[in-house]
Amino acid sequence: MPPQPAASSQTWSQRFETALHPAIAQFNASIGFDIELVEYDLTGSQAHAQMLAHTGIITPDEGDQLVKGLDQIRQEYRQGFFSPGVDAEDVHFAVERRLTQILGDLGKKLHTARSRNDQVGTDTRLYLRDQMQEIRAQVREFQTALFHLAEQHVETLIPGYTHLQRAQPISLAHHLMAYFEMAQRDWERLGEVYRRVNVSPLGCGALAGTTFPIDRHYTAELLNFDGVYANSLDGVSDRDFAIEFLSTASLIMMHLSRLSEEVILWASQEFSFVTLKDSCATGSSIMPQKKNPDVPELVRGKTGRVFGHLQAMLVLMKGLPLAYNKDLQEDKEALFDAVKTVRGCLEAMTILLQEGIEFRTSRLAEAVAEDFSNATDVADYLATKGVPFREAYNLVGKVVRTCLAANKLLKDLSLDEWQTLHPAFEADIYQAIAPRQVVAARNSYGGTGFEQVRQAIENARQRLRQD
Numbered sequence: 416m417p418p419q420p421a422a423s424s425q426t427w428s429q430r431f432e433t434a435l436h437p438a439i440a441q442f443n444a445s446i447g448f449d450i451e452l453v454e455y456d457l458t459g460s461q462a463h464a465q466m467l468a469h470t471g472i473i474t475p476d477e478g479d480q481l482v483k484g485l486d487q488i489r490q491e492y493r494q495g496f497f498s499p500g501v502d503a504e505d506v507h508f509a510v511e512r513r514l515t516q517i518l519g520d521l522g523k524k525l526h527t528a529r530s531r532n533d534q535v536g537t538d539t540r541l542y543l544r545d546q547m548q549e550i551r552a553q554v555r556e557f558q559t560a561l562f563h564l565a566e567q568h569v570e571t572l573i574p575g576y577t578h579l580q581r582a583q584p585i586s587l588a589h590h591l592m593a594y595f596e597m598a599q600r601d602w603e604r605l606g607e608v609y610r611r612v613n614v615s616p617l618g619c620g621a622l623a624g625t626t627f628p629i630d631r632h633y634t635a636e637l638l639n640f641d642g643v644y645a646n647s648l649d650g651v652s653d654r655d656f657a658i659e660f661l662s663t664a665s666l667i668m669m670h671l672s673r674l675s676e677e678v679i680l681w682a683s684q685e686f687s688f689v690t691l692k693d694s695c696a697t698g699s700s701i702m703p704q705k706k707n708p709d710v711p712e713l714v715r716g717k718t719g720r721v722f723g724h725l726q727a728m729l730v731l732m733k734g735l736p737l738a739y740n741k742d743l744q745e746d747k748e749a750l751f752d753a754v755k756t757v758r759g760c761l762e763a764m765t766i767l768l769q770e771g772i773e774f775r776t777s778r779l780a781e782a783v784a785e786d787f788s789n790a791t792d793v794a795d796y797l798a799t800k801g802v803p804f805r806e807a808y809n810l811v812g813k814v815v816r817t818c819l820a821a822n823k824l825l826k827d828l829s830l831d832e833w834q835t836l837h838p839a840f841e842a843d844i845y846q847a848i849a850p851r852q853v854v855a856a857r858n859s860y861g862g863t864g865f866e867q868v869r870q871a872i873e874n875a876r877q878r879l880r881q882d
């Protein structure tokens with residue numbers, strides 16, 4: 416049995432004769448989670464009180480007292496003395512009730528020209544905008560960690576894959592910088608979405624605006640919003656900003672999850688491309704030899720949660736008539752959990768890159784030398800000697816088949832054997848198929864050639880300085 420809340424003692428207004436059934440009060444309440452918004456509710460309410468005074472709706476002295484009373488609640492909250500229960504229903508009522516205890520009847524003036532509908536929209540945006548700034552800084556740290564690893568591994572070769580089959584060798588830095596680029600888009604996206612999060616719904620009232628001579632631009636300015644909603648119905652019921660954030664968060668998680676999957680594969684005995692350091696790996700309770708990649712596995716696992724929140728939000732919105740509906744109370748847990756998840760995952764993956772992972776360079780060097788991932792280069796070699804590429808491609812297919820039958824690699828063929836296969840082969844074929852040369856030769860813009868990778872790293876250094 417969950418703990419039973421005290422029956423709500425209050426009725427809503429004179430319109431109601433009896434209080435809420437205790438189970439319904441519990442069901443209806445959001446205080447259990449929206450207390451997370453309390454500091455934003457206080458900030459938003461202070462701006463509202465200042466605006467009420469500024470426009471003459473209340474006196475300057477009343478405005479000052481309201482702001483001070485709200486400050487007192489902030490102190491109480493920070494010291495752990497403000498922890499409202501279910502009878503407060505939500506954080507907005509909790510603050511107003513406490514303010515009225517502190518200031519008496521004056522506290523009851525705070526809600527003039529405001530509704531919880533525009534209030535909760537304001538609080539949620541203030542919260543999200545702070546969190547997005549933090550997340551954006553975390554993305555930068557993650558990128559910086561990738562960047563430093565890449566800098567160290569320009570000359571380290573690693574097999575490149577398509578279909579998870581060995582395809583062509585590449586620079587490890589090139590592989591890592593692919594994630595840097597994904598994260599760069601995440602960083603940019605956070606900035607773009609931020610512009611639409613940072614719009615004020617305050618003053619939209621319940622749905623239709625207000626009869627009081629409020630100044631919405633004044634509160635928007637006090638709260639550092641970039642603008643105000645132009646339509647009050649839209650202002651109180653829009654959750655596009657939350658969906659856009661969840662979509663951005665989903666993309667971040669998807670990128671982290673792909674990297675996680677690679678780290679998990681790389682750490683397996685089958686690949687053995689990386690060793691996980693003790694500080695970032697875990698053991699098994701029964702198999703003493705094991706070292707498990709729990710961090711990337713958890714990141715991969717948590718990704719589904721964030722995708723789920725995005726889906727839940729989209730479904731939440733699709734059938735909602737204008738304007739506010741209580742369904743919208745469901746937006747908060749999704750947002751809070753997505754924020755917490757994405758922040759935790761970014762932090763863990765950044766630490767993993769900074770100190771938890773070591774590339775086994777000698778094993779990687781072996782890996783790129785023991786396969787046929789230089790076969791394209793044989794075809795390219797012939798093509799530069801005038802053999803049409805498709806013909807060269809077919810011939811090299813035959814060469815690979817012959818090698819497989821003889822249990823040989825391309826580099827094991829003698830010059831005679833090469834020349835029997837095609838007279839265009841000369842002694843420089845050995846140089847052309849050496850893994851280092853294979854990588855260096857892919858010097859097309861954005862390719863894995865060392866020169867390109869160095870340029871990409873320089874370019875990244877510039878971008879990391881951007882704000």
Ligand code: ARG
Nearest residue numbers: 445505531532535739743744
């Ligand atoms: N707790 C509510 C929410 O999170 C606040 C707004 C309530 N508005 C209303 N009209 N019942 O959405």
